[in-house]
Amino acid sequence: MTLFKIAFTNVRKNFGQFSMYLGSLILSVLIYFTFVSLAYNKSIGIIFKKWGLGGQSVFVAASIVLIIFVAFFVFYSSNYFTRSRKRELGLYSLLGLRKAQIGRIIFYENLMMHVMAVVAGVLIGIFFSKFFSMLLFRIMGLSIPSGFTFSIAAIGSTVFVFAIILIVTSANGYWIVYRHSMIELFKADVREKNPPKGSLTLSILGIFLIGSGYFLATRSIDDSIFWTENTFFASMLFVLFGVILGTWLLLRFLFPYIVYKLFQRKSFFYSGTNILTVTWLRYRMKKTAGTLTMIAILSATTLTAIGALSSLYTNIISYAESSNPDSYETVWSTETQRKEIFAAIRESKGHDLIYHEKADVYDANVIDKVDKNEPYSHHRMTYFSVISISDYNRLAMKLDNNSKKIKSLGDEEAIFLSPNGSLENSKRKNILTKKPYMLQFKNNSKQYKVKIKDIYNHTVLNADIASSVLVVNDALYSEIAQKTMPTHIDIFQVTNEDKAESLDHKIQAITGEPNSWWSTNMSSFYSNYHMMSTLVGVIxxxxxxxxxxxxxxxxxxxxxxxxxxxxxxxPRFAVLQKMGMSQKEVRAVVAKQVLPVFLIPLILGISHSVAAMIGMSLNLMFSVSAPVIISTTIYTVFFIIYYFICVETYTKMVSSEND
Known part of the structure; x- marks a missing residue:
């Protein structure tokens, strides 16, 4: 019988044993192939080109990161799977096969697994490409027909990547075989002769390291002495490695300490099946600490990544809407251009003109001195677009965005309209309002003193046309207008502005303004919103x-x-079942043994993630609570489901009923 036939027969007759490893491979191929297929998707390429975004390069860079993580995932799965078969490999050696021949059998088995995984993963990826592209378009806020994705380049990339992974995992299999003697292969993992009692001192050190990492992570970068330009990198390394080391110390010394105390408490130890669970935990904790640490860090990384990106997406989309209250704004449009815009709106399908308004805005520079030694977030505004209270109230009442009406303002009072005002924390608001501003207008020698009375969390003009809008009373506005050249803005509000792609192109052609970030002569809700949603959606x-x-x-x-x-x-469970342990009791013991492997890393992972998200919210000044709660809940639910699957599988494997 040839070595290939031995490998083939082994896979065929023990397919159940190979199925989980095959499943992890198929999942890896599916994820990578689907992702790379989107990078080669022509529709997505057209979208990036349309908005002038470098999205394709983002996909390429991310695919490299994805390769690293997929390779780690497959390698770890392969390593554990091969190690779980050490007795089988020892049997090959007992039957007279040389180590080189055993290594070739491992290679052939790996080759069959990878071929099946690549074929299945690519086929599933092709059928699921429509769903994933629809999901991407949904995240980007676009309504674009999507079909099945079949990319030769994506298939070639997938085959090449997993061929490399095949070589690496097979080499690891060779290494396991050559590293161990036949006796070592037959020998099961030996339990620790002296079970660890843990250490309260090292446990306290672990808690201190984690607490210190949390403390640094939740400090304001601008205010804390630990996050200066000279200490930033050192603090970042301390947070990262301090939390990881602290997690390992907790799992290596605190958990064994608790288990040892439970072992000493006889009333608990001899209650029910606790004697079995506590004994098992005592003799497994040293080897388990590293694995639990890795699970906790991976859980924290996953939760932080999803929470951070979903928070970023939510807040930027919210800002895209609040910073573009008007469908279209044009600067110094001629009468001919206005008529052409009106005609374009009338001829468009599904878009009616709600209203047309005009406003004059005056641009002012702040002449206050800025202390360059202060953190950037402590700097006050350096530029304002000034409008009158009458124009504000007229435009605010037209908008359906909960705009507040301003009843009156003093001669030196103003209201600041900030589309990201809801993101500003109380300290930042205090910096903006604590003292008056001295304003200087172009071609106007007089300086005007105004103090911000309040900050409104909305604006009445698109941010790319008039950023940092300041509302003053009519008397001051009239005085400024007598000596200053305004910026004249035409406002066109239409129905279904979020679906006005065709109308958008026509108005851009009339004004001569292409798609771009922050145009100074023409602003479009559709363009600004979709440029932001496309880029952040891809991320x-x-x-x-x-x-x-x-x-x-x-x-x-x-x-x-x-x-x-x-x-x-x-073997241990076989003896216990011969002594009368029921299937229900076996399941209960297994559930208790497996629970710490899930529960402890999950709690630590959530804790690490929450600390990271608090720091992110504090420093980026936007809310993260809702996305974090949703993502953490979903992750926890899947973790619980996976726990019950593992309990069921473990129980079946150790149950004598399956023999």
């Missing part, structure tokens, strides 16, 4: 894909660890 989409790989890697680590332990624990 969110990439983050979700990478997070899926992280979650899959976490699940893979847990599953293969449980499978390995189930093989080693089967």
């Amino acid at each position: 969110l989409y990439i983050g979700v894909f990478i997070s899926i790989v992280f979650f899959a890697a976490t699940g893979s680590i847990i599953y293969f660890k449980q499978i390995t332990e189930a093989v080693d624990e089967k």
